Amino acid sequence: MKFNRAFTLHKLSNLDAIIQGNNKSLYSSLSSSITHLEAQPQTSLETLNNDPQLNFSSPTLIKNTLFEYRNKPIELLKLIDNLGTAHFDLNCFCLAVSILSSLNSPQHAIQLMKKGIEKGYVKSNNEVFKEFESLEMSNTTTLVYDILISTYCKLKKAEEGLECFYFMMDRNVVPKIETCNELLSLLSKQNKTQMVWVLYAEMYKLKMKSTVVTFNVMINVLCKEGKMKKAKVFMGFMEDLGFKPNAITYNTIIHRYCLNGKLESAQEMVGCMKQKGVKLDSYTFGSIISALCKLGRLEEAVALFEKMSQNKLVPSAVTYNTLIDASVLQQREFGYSIQVQR
Structure with missing residues (x-):
């Protein structure tokens, strides 16, 4: 279906006049336009932005429009889908992320923040934190910090994520344990074990309640460092605190024993695994099979x-x-x- 150009021009060609008037007029105009465009999926406002006859390239205008959606995150998603982010600046990205953070799932906000970082709008964490604070949306401020760390983790930027953690501490904001676990895991995967211990120590100071995921990451770090006895002691400490080691916990230790050629120790852990009622999985079998093959x-x-x-x-x-x-x-x-x- 071809889009109705006359209708679109009628709705959007007078944006300069709208800017000078009430922002709610723009909100209403865009809402009407989006409703029309949804009926014609081949058309988007981003395409219209490239039309020289239209002028929707002012970040200030976009920010004011986004603000009208501050209590309507689902409608904001539709707006962004149709409008695109071609003319967003850092302030627009931060405002949109802040609004989307009120959704049940953080994924939409993370994807938008990721786009902002990849496009180079985020020059420094100090800059982006100031933007979030300037928005004065206290109901979502702590959430967006967690989202920023998660975004850095998705982009494999562990050091930037750790810097965000310290920015939060400076503002007496405690990240969610899930966010910290995500950052711990990335640091471990990147073999930045010293940073893992530093972050874990900070979490301990903040009296954050560790989860099974937290313990699994730390046991993995001990295994990477070759401290197998301490890894087993740490697992015992985990149990003393009321956390039940899972297949990942056991597999981490078993895999490292197998890599080190200590098959008997690995098999002992398999025995403990069975005794505790934890099911062996493909990873458990794979590690033992690999060790047996190496030994001929x-x-x-x-x-x-x-x-x-x-x-x-x-x-x-x-x-x-x-x-x-x-x-x-x-x-x-x-x-x-x-x-x-x-």
């Missing part, structure tokens, strides 16, 4: 592989490749090999 115990590895099938567990591609490589090596060295059935 292919028959045991294949037997364990078959047991996975009996337990209706799907092996990963890594497990398949490990067995195939071990089988090929055995063929070269001993002239025979064990077939691995897919």
Whole structure:
């Protein structure tokens, strides 16, 4: 369906006059335009923005319009979908993110904040924090800080996220434990173990209540540092506090034992896992199979592989490749090999 250009020009060509008048007129005009455009999905206001006859490129105008949606986050999503963000500045991004943060899910706000960072509107955390504070929307201020940290985590920018954490501390704002866990996890994945311990210490000072996820990240860090005894002690500390280690907790320690060639220690942990009623998963089997293959115990590895099938567990591609490589090596060295059935 072709869009009605005459209708669009009638609604939007007089924006200069609207700017000088009441902002609510613009709000009403845009709402009417969006309703019309929704009936014609091939058209968007972003396309219209590129028309030289139209003038909707003023960040101040956009900010004033966005403010009219401060209590209507769902309608704001529709506006952004149609308008785009081509003419947003940092203030517009922060205002829109602040409004969207009131939704049940933070994903829309995170995606918009991500776009603002990727487009280069966020020059520094100090700048963006000042923007959020200037909005004077106290009901969402703490939420947007968490969203900013989560956004940095999604972008793999751990140090920027950690800086945000300290900006929050300076303002006596405590992040959500889920946000801190996300940042801890990213720092761990990037092998920035010293920063992980620094952040964990700050969380402890703030008397934040750790979760199973928190403990799992810290146990993983201890394993990476080769401190296996301390990792097991930490797991015991976790249990003393009333947290039940899950498959991830056990698999983290088992995997590291296997990487270090300590198969017996890994098997002991598997025994503890069974004793505690925690189900073995594909990752558990994969780690033990890999360790057996490295030790040349292919028959045991294949037997364990078959047991996975009996337990209706799907092996990963890594497990398949490990067995195939071990089988090929055995063929070269001993002239025979064990077939691995897919």
